Amino acid sequence: MSIKTSKKVLTVTEAIESRRSIRRFLKRSIPNEKIEEILELTRLSPSAWNLQPWRFHIINDPDLKDKLQEVATGNKQITSAPAVIVVTTDMEDVLKNLHETTHPSITNEHKEKELMYLTTQFENMTKEERGQWGLAQANIALGFLLIAIQGLGYASSPMLGFDQAKVQEILQLPHYVEFAAMVAFGYPDEKGDDHHRLELNKIAKFY
Amino acid sequence: MSIKTSKKVLTVTEAIESRRSIRRFLKRSIPNEKIEEILELTRLSPSAWNLQPWRFHIINDPDLKDKLQEVATGNKQITSAPAVIVVTTDMEDVLKNLHETTHPSITNEHKEKELMYLTTQFENMTKEERGQWGLAQANIALGFLLIAIQGLGYASSPMLGFDQAKVQEILQLPHYVEFAAMVAFGYPDEKGDDHHRLELNKIAKFY
Numbered sequence: 125m126s127i128k129t130s131k132k133v134l135t136v137t138e139a140i141e142s143r144r145s146i147r148r149f150l151k152r153s154i155p156n157e158k159i160e161e162i163l164e165l166t167r168l169s170p171s172a173w174n175l176q177p178w179r180f181h182i183i184n185d186p187d188l189k190d191k192l193q194e195v196a197t198g199n200k201q202i203t204s205a206p207a208v209i210v211v212t213t214d215m216e217d218v219l220k221n222l223h224e225t226t227h228p229s230i231t232n233e234h235k236e237k238e239l240m241y242l243t244t245q246f247e248n249m250t251k252e253e254r255g256q257w258g259l260a261q262a263n264i265a266l267g268f269l270l271i272a273i274q275g276l277g278y279a280s281s282p283m284l285g286f287d288q289a290k291v292q293e294i295l296q297l298p299h300y301v302e303f304a305a306m307v308a309f310g311y312p313d314e315k316g317d318d319h320h321r322l323e324l325n326k327i328a329k330f331y
Numbered sequence: 332m333s334i335k336t337s338k339k340v341l342t343v344t345e346a347i348e349s350r351r352s353i354r355r356f357l358k359r360s361i362p363n364e365k366i367e368e369i370l371e372l373t374r375l376s377p378s379a380w381n382l383q384p385w386r387f388h389i390i391n392d393p394d395l396k397d398k399l400q401e402v403a404t405g406n407k408q409i410t411s412a413p414a415v416i417v418v419t420t421d422m423e424d425v426l427k428n429l430h431e432t433t434h435p436s437i438t439n440e441h442k443e444k445e446l447m448y449l450t451t452q453f454e455n456m457t458k459e460e461r462g463q464w465g466l467a468q469a470n471i472a473l474g475f476l477l478i479a480i481q482g483l484g485y486a487s488s489p490m491l492g493f494d495q496a497k498v499q500e501i502l503q504l505p506h507y508v509e510f511a512a513m514v515a516f517g518y519p520d521e522k523g524d525d526h527h528r529l530e531l532n533k534i535a536k537f538y
Contacts, residue, residue, distance in 0.1 A: 133342040136482025140372045140475060156537060163535050165347045167528050169474060172491040176528060180535040188538050227527045260467045260511070267376060267474020268347065275343025284379040295538070304467070320434050321374050321383060328370050328387040330363060331395050331502070 131277045139275040144316025146279035147201040165272040169265040177258035178265040181210040196286035205308035213258035259302040279312035338484045346482040351523025353486035354408040372479040376472040384465035385472040388417040403493035412515035420465035466509040473511045486519035
């Protein structure tokens with residue numbers, strides 16, 4: 125039995141509690157079908173109006189990873205990781221595909237209304253405001269992605285410290301694309317730092 | 332053995348695949364310690380510079396749920412659910428607590444530099460831009476929250492369709508607080524609609 129199929133999927137509690145930011149990875153590649161399995165889970169994230177504004181760019185190519193590392197303050201995890209997923213949002217692509225994201229369970233009349241409403245809503249925003257809106261939604265999927273990676277037995281580190289204009293250039297993305305994170309992932313070759321979080325009473329209030 | 336401790340935690344795959352937006356819940360309350368368990372997991376979400384800009388408002392009070400429902404286009408799941416968690420971001424509170432969120436593993440010198448850098452970065456933004464930045468980060472925790480709820484055996488529906496100014500008023504929150512979602516959750520009393528998502532080849536590209 126291959127390693128990937130014999131692997132036990134972690135419980136939600138195990139995955140969230142064991143997740144650390146890992147910056148050093150084993151030199152061991154991850155098959156594309158395993159990456160697809162992770163993205164098939166990530167794709168099930170919810171989003172407002174089901175717009176699914178997340179887009180994933182999966183970088184296996186070593187030259188491209190070198191280039192990305194250069195514009196990400198030299199962060200070594202980019203070339204250490206067998207794969208890097210750049211999570212973006214492309215609201216212009218979303219607007220072109222509105223008819224595909226409305227739920228099939230609604231009536232045609234309801235669908236027409238929803239399309240009209242959404243088109244008006246987003247046309248009243250600037251391209252940048254739309255991008256910001258989509259970015260927030262894409263981060264829900266980023267949460268799903270990080271848990272899926274961990275749950276399937278890998279480790280990751282999400283990063284935001286990179287020159288976004290240069291990454292757009294390297295990946296030939298339009299200038300309006302916003303970035304949720306660059307996620308290096310693979311098999312961990314270090315333990316990572318312990319969690320350091322605010323206590324619950326600082327961030328939660330019961331009513 | 333009580334129901335809550337005997338419950339099996341779902342695997343990441345099971346939790347993500349079984350999650351649906353659930354709008355009708357059983358009339359069965361959720362103990363606060365169970366809600367805290369969910370939030371203890373959610374709190375482990377990563378964020379840029381570990382700023383943890385998410386804040387959670389947990390509404391058990393029936394009168395308050397009535398009021399929230401009124402300003403959320405009458406969405407019945409709010410009063411149907413035993414508990415509602417309003418996920419917000421409060422970047423002004425984040426800036427007051429920067430010394431608490433920097434990681435204890437870094438040197439004092441490094442810490443001073445980081446605090447200076449962050450203070451300058453965020454002071455160069457308007458309050459609204461800071462809010463938008465925090466909102467994107469808070470949505471990573473929203474992803475974690477939805478998976479944690481499902482993993483521990485409950486169901487949820489995240490909502491964005493509400494009058495945010497009125498919710499600020501009802502919960503007496505400052506006007507600069509941004510909203511990631513209102514999450515109704517409890518024991519499901521319906522199956523929910525099937526997933527309807529874009530195919531992977533529409534949202535993922537390999538390089």
